[in-house]
Amino acid sequence: MLSRIANNIFWMGRYIERGEHLARYSREQYFSTLDAPIAINKKMALSSILRMSGAYDDYLEKYKTVTSENVFDFSAKDPGNLASIHSCIKIARENARSARYKLSAEAYEALNKLYHFSNKFIQQKVPEEQWYEYYQSIINDTYITKGFITNTLMRDEVWLIINTGVHLEKAIQVNRMILTKYQDINHLDKEKLITPVENYFWGNLLKSTDCLDIVRRVYKCDVSKDVVMDFLVLNKNFPKSILHNLQSVNRSINRLNPSKRTNIHSVEFFGGKLEAQLKYMTFDDIKENGNPKKNIELLKTLLDKLYKIADLFEKQYLT
Amino acid sequence: MSSTTSIKKELIIKTDFFSNYIQNPDFLDEVFNKDKSVRKYYLKTVNHFKHLTRKEIAELNEYTRMSFLNQGITFNVYSENKGVERIFPFDIFPRIIPGKEWAGLEKGVIQRTQALNMLLADLYNDQKILKDKILPKDWVLSSKAYCKHMEGFKPVGGVYTHISGTDLIKGKNGEYYVLEDNVRCPSGISYVLSNREAMKRTFSELISKYDMLAVDDYPDQLYDKMVSVAPPGSDEPTCVLLTPGIYNSAYFEHTFLASEMGIDLVEGRDLYLENGYVFMKTIYGPERVDVIYRRIDDDFIDPKYFRKDSLLGLEGLMDSYKQGKVTIANAPGTGIADDKAVYTYMPEIIKYYLGEEPILNNVHTYRCEKDDDYKYIMENMEKLVVKPVDESGGYGVMIGSKATKKEISNYKQLIKSNRRKYIAQPIMPLSVHTTYIDKTRKFEQRHVDLRIFSITGADETYVCKGGLSRVALKKGSLIVNSSQGGGSKDTWVLDDF
Known part of the structure; x- marks a missing residue:
């Protein structure tokens, strides 16, 4: 196998996984604050998402204060933030595109679908009631993609x-x-x-x-x-x-x-x-x-x- | 009471499709006869669509669209942002060619391909055709497409154009005409195969009613033909497909073909030369490459001989090629054979090399450099299609009947400044075909052409039994290119008609 293609699929694997973990971590950070002990404030939970993905400093350069809406926009769907969920999926899929002749059609289609799902949200505002569903869809579709990888590749x-x-x-x-x-x-x-x-x-x-x-x-x-x-x-x-x-x-x-x-x-x-x-x-x-x-x-x-x-x-x- | 009404409505909707179908008498309709009856080989198809409701058809259409998007069967448009992908619009109403009609097309395509390969061998070696004054020497040798670096070199098996795409249209008289030969890097075969796949998924019942020929042997044939032209001495030759990368408009096709053939899809940066041989960098070290199916234009394959700023090719590739250490398909310099000016001489070229009458018609062509033709063109521009000889993809084409006075006068200036660059042809009445139009949710007439793909190896030429029927989706438009609003249809060649 070509070294360049090997490089592509290695990073494809890494970014699929990175996006999934960030989605799961974010989901918990948001939704656990709802019934958390009094000492835990929302801002702390939100900052934790940014710190986990290594995007805290970049966030503060773009926004002055930590608000849930901004953190969602930045950490989930901002194409300018290379550590956003969308960026992870996009990079995974770009790598897969270069290497798609080495993947199964099913595995590529699953990842491509995940990308188009994520891409849909870039231009539109996602109301807070839909965040849970958004994270869950990302996680589920990642599992589906990995399922196809596991079950269709030699x-x-x-x-x-x-x-x-x-x-x-x-x-x-x-x-x-x-x-x-x-x-x-x-x-x-x-x-x-x-x-x-x-x-x-x-x-x-x-x-x-x-x-x-x-x-x-x-x-x-x-x-x-x-x-x-x-x-x-x-x-x-x-x-x-x-x-x-x-x-x-x-x-x-x-x-x-x-x-x-x-x-x-x-x-x-x-x-x-x-x-x-x-x-x-x-x-x-x-x-x-x-x-x-x-x-x-x-x-x-x-x-x-x-x-x-x-x-x-x-x-x-x-x- | 209410249910009877709804049944009646349903019936109206079902038959509505074709009863309101408007036929323009100026063009040949591929599906319907002049008296509005259905051509017999289309009967089953028309009946099939008649039994679907408007809603069902809209859903099937959307289903195939999403299926193409999710599978990533898309193309990029150069002028747009990187990474923007579009689906090549797919029309659910198939194009059908009876077997008898096809037999003539296939023979004609093989004849042309043979003649073009003989022409290239001659032009780059003995130049007999120039000496015999069949083609004018000065402009062949001065053409941008003529490649000096190929002089005196003969590729394995004498094959220059391995992969060819022949563009045809059907005129009002029911005859096919060749519009152009594409022997550089013709694209579109992946859509032929994907369209068939999409039709199988969506219209399996209809397909099973027909006895049609398969198209999916193309990748196997391509691989075999590549192996047949490998440099002598390579027992199990390694073939690769060379792509400019994921932002190229035809990237999907590159990855599709590599995957179907089970060969590596390389970029220039994966390759290097050692002792004159080409190697690719793999995870286990270097691997020798014997045959390169390149999907990069001549200009970019080797910065040592062509464009110095190219980052896409491999420096020194031409040296390795000319030492016979690697085969490049198609050979560099094939562009001279599909030059739009050379096209006008095709009947003479076929007669010269094969001693045969051409099987397929050429469209009559006027050459601006000939004084009589030039005069005719300047006086009759509104009746002509004028095009530059060295552009592809429909760029720079002016259709006289659709142009404004100002556009015509501007174009005249362009021609004046470089007469060698332009040719003109009568506006051909491209046939029309029943096509599903998303906006109106109706079937309407649209213009179509046909690209037939053939592959030539050391011993024979294979023709893919189908082809890409491109359709101009814009009402009245004659331009079928995907970059300019064209779509495509699955094309069925029947065994039993």
Whole structure:
């Protein structure tokens, strides 16, 4: 396969995933504020969306104040914001267009439909009552697109590269979400930070990753930040946890490398090493023990390493 | 009581379609005879539409439109913003060609393609046709389309134009006329295949009533013909399709053909030269390329020989080509054969190389550079279509009967300043065809033409048994190009008529 096309489908996978996570995170941020504890204000929830997608500074350059309407416009459908949901879908689809002769007609059609759906909203005002439906449609259509990718493509290098992009981005997005939650909590006045308030944050994060019910089933206790870290970072079997996705990334990359010859500078080696580190971490290692800075550092380092996998992969296969 | 009324209404709506159909006596209607009876091979189709309600037809039309948009069967228009895509409007009423009529068309297309390939081989080598003064030497050699870099070179199998598109119209007398030959990078075949697919999805019942020939063997044929002209010595040649990229107006077609043939769709930046051979960069390292089906104009394929500012091609590609290390389809320099001025000599060219009478008619053409013709053109512009010889896509064309006095006088100035550039033809009465018009929700007459696609390999020429019937959707318009408001129809060639 051409390196340029490999590059296209890798980024297609990443942007499909990025758009979906942003839609889910935004949906939860908006709709959980409706019955949130008093200390949580709407502005904080809205700012969190901007911080998660890395668009906070760009937003403040365009708008003076944080209002729900502006945040929706900017983070969901603004083509000028490269981190908006629409931009993610548009870039995913542009990449797919370049590579469409390597995709199945069904997979391309599903993504193209998603694009036309998103494109429809650029010119029109979307009233607040329709936001939930908008986010949900984006999420559903993304699932449909990924369903077609999974069910219509050969398990050849095309699929392996898309898979690498999708799982790597999922790990990155989940990592960013947890980090953003830590930052949100940091922004809160210390005296307001009582247990129900903190639990609200972590419950909200679990909803953003579609797993509040599962966590309750697995841990049979109240949701605490230690449980959240253990589940979202270290769980091997949950499809959105970082370790699970890292394992999928490594499996795909190793199948892509037919010679199996690797060296310590290769992406195979680096990814394998990171996977081993996470695999042998325990609940005790990841507990906060009264020191939130420790976990913030851990997440930041982990995020850097995930980005490094992307870098190494691009250098080795996509250029 | 009320239900009887509604049934009556329904009947009126159903038959309304064709009873109010207005026939212009100046043109040949492909579907209806002069006495308003339906031509026999269209009977089943007309009956099928008669049994649908206005609402059903509108829905079917919208359904196919959305299906094209969602599948991304679209084209880009150069003058518009990047990324703006339009659907090539598709008309649900098919064009039908009886098998007997088609047999003549197919023979004629093969004859023309053969003659054009022989002409190119001659022009770039011995130039006998110039020496024998069949074609005027000075203007062939001075034409922009004549490619000096091709002199003395013969491609594998002697094939210059592998992929050809022949544009025809049907005149009032029921005869076909060739309007032009397209032997550079003719496009439109993807719509032929997609239109058939759309018709199968929407009108399966109607299709099953006809015995028609398939069009979907085109990609296989194209691949086989490409392999047949690979440089000698390449056992399993690697063929690629070279595209200018996703913003090109025909990008959908490029990606469609690459996907149908299972070959790579490359851009210039994917390619490089080593030891004179062409390689592409893949995830597992370099891979040699043997045949390039290029969908980039001559001007852009190699900045070393053509336009220096081109970023689309590959520097040094012509060197590799002339050393016989890679095949380019179509060959550079084919443009001289479909030059609108050379077209006017086609009957003589066919006789010269094949010793045969031309099977397909040419439209009589006046050449501005000939003094008699020039005088006639200047005096009769309102009766003529005048066009520049070196433009395609319908650009720069003036239809005398539709132009204002001022436009005509401006055009005369243009011709005066460069007589070699212009030719004129009588305004041909393009046949009309029943076409569904969205706005009026009715079937109306619209002008149509027909592009037939053929592929020539080392041994033979294949003709795709169908074609692109382009339809001018604007009332009264004769311009069928997609960039200027044209649409298209599925075209059925029948086995049993």
